[in-house]
Amino acid sequence: MRHPSNRVFLNTASLSRIVNEGKLGDPKRLSEFVRPLRPDITDTRLLVLFELKPDNEESRVDGREQVLPRSLDGGERPEIGPAE
Secondary structure, rough: EOOOEEEEEEOOOOOOHHHHHHHOOOOHOOOOOOOOOOOOEOOOOOOOEEEOOOOHHHHHHHHHHHHHHHHHHHOOOOOOOOOO
């Protein structure tokens, strides 16, 4: 997708493609589990990623699991608060 000054990917692009085309690093360093994930919206200039979910706790937990799997770095997930 073209944005006036940002490179934005929608949910048709895998994380592997986003990392490669967004010049964020080597997509081969992503785990096999993470490579095919398709975030809803990713801005590679601002380094933000969005997973759109219904506004309930179950969906927030599901979104966190999809976006921040422990397998990314083997550590704990950062705290993410509700949208304001």
